[in-house]
Amino acid sequence: MNVWSDEIAQADCEVLVIGGGTAGPMAAYKAKTKNPGARVVLLEKANVKRSGAICMGMDGLNNAVIPGHATPEQYTREITIANDGICDQAPVYKYAQRCFEIIQELDRFGIRFLKDETGDYDVKKVHHNGTYVLPMPNGDTVKKALYRQLRRAQVLISNRYMATRLLTGHDSRIAGAIAVNTRTAQFLVIRAKTVILCLGAAGRLGLPHSGYLFGTYENPANSGDGYAMAYHGGAALANLECFQINPLIKDYNGPACAYVAGPFGAYTANNEGRRFIECDYWSGQMMLEFYNELQSGKGPVFLKLDHLAGETIGEIENILHRVERPSRGRFHERRGTNYRERMVEMHVSEIGFCSGHSASGVFVDEFARTTVPGLYAAGDMANVPHNYMLGAFTNGAVAGEHAIDLAAQVDFAAFDDGDVTLERERVLAPTRREDGIPPNQIEYKTRRFVNDYLQPPKVTRKYRIAQERFGEIREDLEGAMVARDPHELLRALEASSILDCAEMAATASLFRTESRWGLYHYRVDHPERDDLNWRCHTILYKVDGVMACEKRAIAPYVVPVDDREQAAYRRQRIPQPA
Amino acid sequence: MPLAHSPTTVPVLVDEAKCIADKGCTVCVDICPLDVLRISELTGKAYMKYDECWYCMPCETDCPTGAVTVNIPYLLR
Numbered sequence: 001m002n003v004w005s006d007e008i009a010q011a012d013c014e015v016l017v018i019g020g021g022t023a024g025p026m027a028a029y030k031a032k033t034k035n036p037g038a039r040v041v042l043l044e045k046a047n048v049k050r051s052g053a054i055c056m057g058m059d060g061l062n063n064a065v066i067p068g069h070a071t072p073e074q075y076t077r078e079i080t081i082a083n084d085g086i087c088d089q090a091p092v093y094k095y096a097q098r099c100f101e102i103i104q105e106l107d108r109f110g111i112r113f114l115k116d117e118t119g120d121y122d123v124k125k126v127h128h129n130g131t132y133v134l135p136m137p138n139g140d141t142v143k144k145a146l147y148r149q150l151r152r153a154q155v156l157i158s159n160r161y162m163a164t165r166l167l168t169g170h171d172s173r174i175a176g177a178i179a180v181n182t183r184t185a186q187f188l189v190i191r192a193k194t195v196i197l198c199l200g201a202a203g204r205l206g207l208p209h210s211g212y213l214f215g216t217y218e219n220p221a222n223s224g225d226g227y228a229m230a231y232h233g234g235a236a237l238a239n240l241e242c243f244q245i246n247p248l249i250k251d252y253n254g255p256a257c258a259y260v261a262g263p264f265g266a267y268t269a270n271n272e273g274r275r276f277i278e279c280d281y282w283s284g285q286m287m288l289e290f291y292n293e294l295q296s297g298k299g300p301v302f303l304k305l306d307h308l309a310g311e312t313i314g315e316i317e318n319i320l321h322r323v324e325r326p327s328r329g330r331f332h333e334r335r336g337t338n339y340r341e342r343m344v345e346m347h348v349s350e351i352g353f354c355s356g357h358s359a360s361g362v363f364v365d366e367f368a369r370t371t372v373p374g375l376y377a378a379g380d381m382a383n384v385p386h387n388y389m390l391g392a393f394t395n396g397a398v399a400g401e402h403a404i405d406l407a408a409q410v411d412f413a414a415f416d417d418g419d420v421t422l423e424r425e426r427v428l429a430p431t432r433r434e435d436g437i438p439p440n441q442i443e444y445k446t447r448r449f450v451n452d453y454l455q456p457p458k459v460t461r462k463y464r465i466a467q468e469r470f471g472e473i474r475e476d477l478e479g480a481m482v483a484r485d486p487h488e489l490l491r492a493l494e495a496s497s498i499l500d501c502a503e504m505a506a507t508a509s510l511f512r513t514e515s516r517w518g519l520y521h522y523r524v525d526h527p528e529r530d531d532l533n534w535r536c537h538t539i540l541y542k543v544d545g546v547m548a549c550e551k552r553a554i555a556p557y558v559v560p561v562d563d564r565e566q567a568a569y570r571r572q573r574i575p576q577p578a
Numbered sequence: 579m580p581l582a583h584s585p586t587t588v589p590v591l592v593d594e595a596k597c598i599a600d601k602g603c604t605v606c607v608d609i610c611p612l613d614v615l616r617i618s619e620l621t622g623k624a625y626m627k628y629d630e631c632w633y634c635m636p637c638e639t640d641c642p643t644g645a646v647t648v649n650i651p652y653l654l655r
Contacts, residue, residue, distance in 0.1 A: 050609040050636040212653040
């Protein structure tokens with residue numbers, strides 16, 4: 001039976017949004033409602049109803065800047081410090097100014113936020129300095145609410161299409177994208193005046209300790225396709241060496257989650273049940289102390305709730321076992337872990353790229369523009385540090401509004417038809433082989449080497465070996481990978497994105513010869529932070545088919561940060577009695 | 579290099595007595611973020627074809643008849 005379709009479908013649109021998780025739906029919605037006559041297409045590898053990091057909703061906003069509780073200036077300062085000063089503040093400041101308006105809009109969509117008895121937003125403190133965490137009592141309904149709005153606005157939704165490469169015009173502007181259907185392998189060429197990349201984190205980069213390829217912190221559909229496409233499309237990527245590493249429930253590999261339980265009185269503890277970090281907010285410095293505690297013999301590290309009142313724990317369970325990762329309740333139940341009696345064992349996650357939590361992403365300005373004209377990026381894959389879900393919504397909105405205006409002023413960029421032919425050959429190569437290496441083995445081997453050689457602490461010699469191994473896997477991937485049906489082809493394309501990301505992680509890390517962001521970029525051969533030479537961005541891009549890096553100056557701060565404040569995130573460890 | 583068939587125990591279970599895929603329902607197959615569910619040509623019921631699960635639970639939550647159960651994958655339990 002021939003499972004392969006030879007057909008090539010074509011479509012045109014003003015704005016093409018790739019990725020229907022969090023930022024994507026908001027970008028498409030904003031573009032379409034700003035110009036209802038325009039064609040706005042939302043392309044999604046899974047199904048927009050249940051795709052992305054928030055497929056089961058979210059328990060709250062981690063970075064809400066709400067008048068009366070926090071100011072945009074204070075938030076911008078906090079994120080600048082949390083990210084060790086490596087931050088173009090303009091996009092962060094823009095986010096901080098606009099996010100309250102987005103909260104109110106989400107409220108109108110039917111998503112409720114916790115309010116106190118006076119009707120004011122009940123914001124909690126989790127960060128070092130400011131107060132930004134706002135619980136969402138019906139957070140499980142987020143995707144449904146978004147989907148309703150997309151249907152109402154008549155955004156054109158194409159599910160089960162995986163974008164594989166961007167099309168660039170003769171004039172270097174964006175020209176569209178090429179996609180393949182994950183059920184039929186049908187090819188789709190979309191000409192677009194503007195493209196917004198919203199493909200999420202590179203969450204399938206390191207291998208979870210369990211060895212289960214899909215047991216990741218991020219939704220494993222977020223396999224770094226956006227990073228790979230941006231790279232091959234000629235866009236600059238920033239600070240990829242600032243890995244995402246998270247403190248997670250061991251084995252389950254999901255959040256425990258201290259942001260929810262912390263405000264109720266839970267905290268991170270060592271095997272003596274004692275606190276060892278000042279603050280549970282996820283930062284590289286916090287992860288380094290977490291790692292040090294594990295190495296010191298005082299591990300495992302736990303999330304401690306067993307000192308809380310029964311009703312309080314009931315309230316926490318009602319959130320944690322219903323939203324975001326509801327199966328964690330099932331995980332604990334099977335092991336007999338009752339929060340009332342036992343602490344929850346935690347561990348250091350595998351590495352990934354994600355600007356939602358750290359700062360590794362496609363370089364963007366305050367209008368979500370990448371370095372390719374007409375190409376935008378928003379959400380976890382765009383380099384706006386510590387951006388979380390509300391950042392994805394807000395910067396998705398910024399991107400959608402800007403892209404639809406630009407699309408009204410430009411025509412389609414002309415591109416070379418040969419690019420489509422070449423891409424078709426590349427994509428379908430694994431389907432033309434009778435036998436060979438299946439994608440799951442290519443992926444497993446790549447990700448195991450990511451763990452063996454790239455997981456911090458970073459050692460230069462190990463990184464060089466990793467580059468050799470990745471080169472060998474690339475030969476296998478390009479010359480011997482086999483896919484027997486469209487589903488395996490989907491996995492084969494993802495394996496290719498994963499290998500691209502692994503090589504980018506190695507190259508960017510080797511370029512920055514200092515240590516920064518705590519554990520995220522702890523280089524054993526360059527253990528000190530070097531502000532004189534490295535208080536700058538690392539930019540990675542493709543030049544003449546080869547990966548290159550360069551320094552880029554940080555834009556002058558919009559919000560001044562004094563030296564004393566800069567040190568706040570470096571004082572993480574609680575002094576222990578001798 | 580012929581390919582082997584290595585068995586794995588799958589985390590998503592479908593109660594065939596409750597599943598109405600044979601009456602045209604495709605909800606779980608439509609929404610799975612990892613696209614690992616299919617309808618069996620043999621039984622007409624939904625089943626987990628690929629062991630590539632994020633144990634995220636939309637299939638169980640959205641099933642109109644409560645036929646789907648998501649377990650934690652064995653390697654993680």
